[in-house]
Amino acid sequence: MEKTTKNGIHRITQAGGKTIAWAEESGVKVLEKDGYYFKDLAKTGELLPYEDWRLSDEERAADLAGRLSIEEIAGLMLYSPHQAVPPMPGGPFQGTFDGKTYLESGKEPYAISDQQKEFLEDEHIRHILLTNVESPEISAKWSNELQKRAETLPYGIPVNLSSDPRNGAKDSGAEFKSGGSEISKWPEGVGFAACFDPEVAGQFAKDASREYRALGITTALGPQIDLCTEPRWMRFVDTLGEEVEMSKKLTKAYCDGMQTTEGEADGWGKDSVNTMVKHWPGGGTGEAGRDAHYAFGQFAVYPTGNFEEHLKPFTEAAFHLDGPTDCASAVMPYYTVSYGVDKKNGKNVGNSYSEYLIKDLLRGKYEFKGIVCTDWGITQDPEKTIEGFGSRCYGVQDMTEAERCLLAITNGVDQFGGNSESGPIVEAYKIGCEKYGEKAMRERMELSAKRLLINIFHCGLFEDPYLDPEESAKIVGCEEFCRHGYEAQQKSIVLLKNSAKRAPEGQKGVLPLKKGLKVYIPERKIGPSKAFFRIDLPAKTEDPLPDGLPSKYGTRVASPEEADVALVFIESPACNPYSTEDLANGGNGYLPITLQYRPYTAKKAREVSIAGGDFRENFTNRSYLGKTNTAYNEADLDNILECRRAMGDKPVIVCATVNNPMVMHEFEAEADAIVAEFGVSRAAVLDVVFGGYNPTGRLPIQMPKDMDAVEEQSEDRALDMETYIDSEGHNYDYGYGMNYEGVLPAWKK
Template sequence: MKKINSSWRKNGKLALSLFLAIFLLGCNSKKENPATESFRDLNKNGKLDSYEDPKAALEDRIEDLLSQMNTEEKAGLLFNAISGIDMGEDMGRVDSLITKVMINHLDMPGAATAKELLELNNTVQKIAEGTRLGIPVTFYSDPRHSLRFSEAAGKDRYHSRWPSELGFGAIGDPDLIRTFGDISRQEYTALGIRLALHPMADLATEPRWFRTYTTFGEDAELSAKLTKAYILGFQGDTLNNSSVLTMTKHFPGGGPQKDGMDAHFETGKEQVYPGGMFDYHLKPFVDGALPAKTAQIMLYYGVPVGITEEQVAFGFNREIVTDLLRDSLGYQGVVCTDWALVSDNPAKKASAWGVEDLSQKERVKKILDAGVDMFGGESCADLVVELVKEGSISEARIDASIRRILHDKFVLGLFDDPYLKEENLKVFENESFKEKGKEAQRKSLVLLKNEKNILPLSKNIKVFSEGLDPEALTGYATVVKTPQEADIILLKLTTPYTPVTDTNYFLERIFHQGRLDFPDAEKRKLLDLIHTKPTVSILTMNRPAVIPEINTASKSLIVDFDCEDEILVEMIFGEFNPTGNLPIELPSSVEAVENQKEDVPHDSENPLYPFGHGLSYEEYSNFE
């Protein structure tokens, strides 16, 4: 035993010495030649540059990459482009945008399976890695969690489903909306979406405005607290590699549109303040988005009539971007225009309000001179290159924006690993996420009227349903084919609007603007139906409809905010107690709407139902 131990000691010391020598040699070798280490050699130079080093200080990484970028690469970084990706086509256009225009901010398609989007992310990131500096792509998206988006996506429904922002306003719970943000963050990152073009901090003080349903309502205090919670849910308390950036919109508040016409189009380019409430519309940004440290901010399209000396749209307006947002409010994050201010596209003509006579290159210059960092929905990077090379825009001015944009890419960890694994998609199997979405839908429903305690309904009655999916009534009621056979009529309506047909731009055709009351012939038809049998009317509210006669004739009136029919039926038959409250007023007449001031909240004369109204079954003896 002693002999064996002695031999081990002798040979062990020799082996240990050899191991230490090899180890030290290897360490020295790595110090002398970092290229032997494993790292992402994005610029293909065989050595570890600071911007490629996850351990390097953030500012060092930014400055190192900035110093290596040429004018064309800097210009491409300034654009959130529309990719035009069709999942059934090849990647030719995307490849061209990335490798030739140097674009690296792209939209993520909607109508595709989760696996297809994951694979798309990896394909696009591989193309980006092959460029000279290997700058990764940031994918962005509009909201994807409402029923409206799920229906548009068709078969590809895998996200948890939640009410519209207006529905969150009806709930009024910051904790729930932060939970929504956190769940959405996990679902977004599983697909490679790292920039959310939301929330909307605008105030719905003008009831005819199409985008009312994507606001939290008309009250600035409510919107501020929900905006803050929403951002914290997506971004976290600090930005990191698991965050989704929020681009809060639309500074300085896009709600007070003249006559309710949207500023995407020339008919709505005027944003007006007859009540002198400009500062009121800033509150959701000042008290919500900025304290939550939103990474980015989007400007709206309109011209602030009578507010700034130069009457040009927000994206071209230095008084709004530099003087107000940067200097007065101290915002240092990325500022982006709304989509297509420079050039026309099939969706709409360029929203160059106040600068219509400028050339596209002059518009680009004016946007940069205003202090904006990024162009939304554009890919005209060549115009930026021309401006820099001719000396109209300085390299230093471009660099200031590039630093902000690179900061966001680095904190997301995209330079370190932009690729996704299929196991990430397990997030869409999380039933608790789906149940949370359903919980929010339930809490968002608002009971406005319940004459003679007609609700909740008893099960197994005969029901005639119009607008509500009969399948949703399975197990609750017998669905009959005519109103005359029914005990109760369930009538589901949506807010009326004025159809637009005389336009070449499809976006204008799908914007539901104009009237809030039903045309006479349609209203008579609805009232004839309602008078047939006791009726529970359900209004899917994207804007506050003018329905006094329908309200009077109906035994009960419910407002929903893009909820699933199954959830509505649960409430109607007493599976849960309604608790939502109106986040906007319901006007009593067209005249009242027309007499409202576009920028003033809670000013509808004798509203049919006021802001904050909402009933509960607990007020009635027949609810168990």
């Protein structure tokens, strides 16, 4: 046994037992029994079952759940809004400190805000969603402050910090940093699919779990395992692709890597991070590609009846892991109304409100025993306009908030994402007591409390929730993890075209470029657009390489005339799918989502939409047949065509950030080489362009022949588009890719 004290944290390391740690200021004492030490979290002077680390997590959770008041259970069922550490002015997520802004307060950046104190003390919240942090060290200190305060409160229930995916490399620079990064950088979700190697996702999860734990995070809001069979969906790039078998392999590798602590019999321990797989029953089938964050995109459709396949990443992977933790800890249903799926009750309501989807399928048929947590903000009253970014209580808008909570709870939901007020849940309990009886409601609430507490016990937080900030700074963004992430970025890049027409002597294609060339890189121009929160953004110009082209590659010049080669950075087309102007002019507001740059008129869209019906609309047909839309970033195409004209017989290389499948025929013939990437750093792209990495990635998607092919595919069916064949006869289908020597061998399942 070893006893240490550092920064006010006492720690006892026990041979053959659990390490325990507690804060001096919390008032917690230590109990000795049978030669071992335990924390007296309840401050009773006796060892209670939930304090006894020798018992199973299930036994301990059940004991503690039975001791909690309904108000305390309601707090466990909440999930805080996004928290930035510290909350800087101008950011979307604010907080105050003794009534002052962070900068006015003079507080340390790791100080707990007024709102966070209220979460813990008044609302009994123990699940907090972390967004931006100033540094790993600040995150660790803030986590410690939260845990200290939680330890002073009744029962000493620790805080379970969570995070959305935070390792994306998209905004990284043109130089690879081997260490000292804020966190290791990896491809986006579909980039893992482009590697065609589940071990890459597994390595990410192992590294990320270590980094998450060093930041204080014990729940990952991911992976996003929706089968993305609809190419226009704005969350396509975050998924693991649309091919079900590859998605299943990646899901298992990701969840096993995140949740497993090596050397623990059941897999749970100090390195474990709970995974919350999303989004049940699959969010990748939004009609015409619209997204359910917005009421105009609330409907998921299944035109070919392929609903069952979308369940498989959950039912055949996340719920049946290969590792010792057995099953993903939690599931998040999506906002969508899975239109026409409920044949039992015939109700088209948001997934969390569907008895059929949650109670009958998820809890019943598939026997999921973990946490079900709603997506963020579904219980409040709806926005007045269909375009608003607000509550998504689809199909249950006539209920009170408490009635909505009760409906979700009786279906089998345990937790409400983004809700920080316990009142509606307590009121739901009272309504439930009148409807089902107090005994039944108490049992149901305790069941959710037990599930929620098990995940906190799994990660060892009741014994030792405290971090060493100096060690956290060493772990997060360390050289080893950064190297692994960079290798994954390289592996995910797909070479689509490498023409021999302007290739140097001795090469089969124009790539790799020789180093030392003069390179022209045009700026990108993006027109007025809509932000994620539906805020109007002005037109802007951006430099694809704001830090310049590293000298090891060549010299950046100001015009095509001076250049030896043009390097054109583009992003896949993006547009606004809903227009209040169209609505005001007598239309229904719905526009086609275009995957091409030039104006697109939907001539082959459905004449009548599959789904429709909202209390804010006096029609049900959401068709956009005959309407036209144009990409915000149409000028990306102009850059390619203008470079081709200006460069004459000199090469033009296109580097495409692919957020969605894209129509290639507008520019492919004008490019000598096309490099596709899925959210990686400029440095990784330049490595492929200049010979630092011979590409191995393959398309994890299909590139459509044209927009007609997009309209003719089915939202629920994978790999059913007519694909693009380029000017050299290569088919941009799933699994296609090239290296410097030519086309990669055909991919086989």
